[in-house]
Amino acid sequence: MRDLAKEITKGKHRAIARAISLVENNWSNAQEMMKKIFPYTGKSVIVGITGVPGSGKSTLVDQMLGPLRKNRKKIGIVAVDPSSPFSGGAILGDRIRMMRHSIDPDIFIRSMATRGHLGGLARATGEAIAILEAAGKDLILVETVGVGQDEVEVVKLADVVLVVLVPGAGDDIQVFKAGIMEIADIFILNKADSPGTEKTEKQLKAMLELGLKKEHMPPVIKTVATEGKGTGLLLREIDKFIAGSDQDFLARRKKRLISWMLRDIINEKIYQAVIQNIHDSEIGDFVEKIYQREVDPYTVADNIIKKLKRV
Numbered sequence: 001m002r003d004l005a006k007e008i009t010k011g012k013h014r015a016i017a018r019a020i021s022l023v024e025n026n027w028s029n030a031q032e033m034m035k036k037i038f039p040y041t042g043k044s045v046i047v048g049i050t051g052v053p054g055s056g057k058s059t060l061v062d063q064m065l066g067p068l069r070k071n072r073k074k075i076g077i078v079a080v081d082p083s084s085p086f087s088g089g090a091i092l093g094d095r096i097r098m099m100r101h102s103i104d105p106d107i108f109i110r111s112m113a114t115r116g117h118l119g120g121l122a123r124a125t126g127e128a129i130a131i132l133e134a135a136g137k138d139l140i141l142v143e144t145v146g147v148g149q150d151e152v153e154v155v156k157l158a159d160v161v162l163v164v165l166v167p168g169a170g171d172d173i174q175v176f177k178a179g180i181m182e183i184a185d186i187f188i189l190n191k192a193d194s195p196g197t198e199k200t201e202k203q204l205k206a207m208l209e210l211g212l213k214k215e216h217m218p219p220v221i222k223t224v225a226t227e228g229k230g231t232g233l234l235l236r237e238i239d240k241f242i243a244g245s246d247q248d249f250l251a252r253r254k255k256r257l258i259s260w261m262l263r264d265i266i267n268e269k270i271y272q273a274v275i276q277n278i279h280d281s282e283i284g285d286f287v288e289k290i291y292q293r294e295v296d297p298y299t300v301a302d303n304i305i306k307k308l309k310r311v
């Protein structure tokens with residue numbers, strides 16, 4: 001395990017891949033490694049990108065890689081895939097689209113499933129970010145689909161949050177409902193080659209003006225990701241946001257990530273303590289008593305926690 005931590009800090013991609021698998025599949029065994037790399041974390045710029053399925057997030061990420069690599073930035077990409085059977089094709093599409101960069105030794109690309117994470121998506125994604133930070137990545141891009149609450153939440157792990165909209169989205173109240181609009185530091189209106197771009201841009205700006213003061217207005221960048229149009233401007237806006245944010249603001253963002261991870265880690269540890277200390281047969285006995293209405297499940301849970309405090 002010591003070697004794995006060391007290999008990560010040397011930036012070895014095989015080590016990064018193994019480490020992320022470990023935090024996903026065998027969390028207990030990953031902790032020693034995570035403790036060792038922790039001092040090396042917290043120094044990268046984390047860019048979150050979210051938006052409705054198919055809005056062009058992966059295409060945008062792919063287009064940003066060229067200019068970033070020209071500036072010799074080392075990059076990590078985490079695509080958080082909703083594990084729905086319907087998105088299977090999209091996931092494959094993501095991988096294929098980004099393939100042209102996958103042989104670059106300074107770009108690491110990984111997709112993570114949103115479901116099936118004990119201890120929560122924030123913990124798993126936060127740990128993947130930490131591993132990439134320890135590996136010396138300058139910039140970490142986290143792509144999430146802005147549909148489920150979890151996926152929208154997780155993008156707030158970032159230092160700067162990009163929300164991708166497409167023409168016509170203004171007509172779709174769902175987008176506004178998902179809580180996705182409030183979290184944007186920069187709006188991207190992608191597919192600006194489609195009809196209705198001007199209308200959506202106007203609607204978006206009108207909506208923002210209703211809710212926000214002028215100085216807090218996030219920039220709206222029009223892009224055509226498939227042609228790389230607007231991505232240079234987008235990168236400049238990201239730089240501007242980071243450079244223009246004071247240290248306190250950036251510290252608050254980093255602390256938000258730490259706070260979620262800490263909560264998730266505590267939850268997971270309590271859960272594991274329950275599994276390890278409360279035997280299945282004991283649970284069975286409680287179930288029987290609750291079923292007979294001899295006791296209620298709340299009292300049982302309180303008693304289990306009291307018992308855990310003693311171990």
Ligand SMILES: Nc1nc2c(ncn2[C@@H]2O[C@H](COP(=O)(O)OP(=O)(O)OP(=O)(O)O)[C@@H](O)[C@H]2O)c(=O)[nH]1
Pocket residue numbers: 051052053054055056057058059060090091093094145190191192193194223224225226227
């Ligand atoms: N016309 C047009 N098509 C685009 C543009 N950007 C992306 N697309 C196309 O839109 C489709 C979806 O693009 P993706 O980059 O996979 O979108 P995504 O948001 O990553 O999709 P999910 O990860 O499945 O949510 C692809 O067929 C792209 O080629 C654009 O600016 N204009």
Ligand SMILES: [Mg+2]
Pocket residue numbers: 057058059094143
């Ligand atoms: Mg995608």
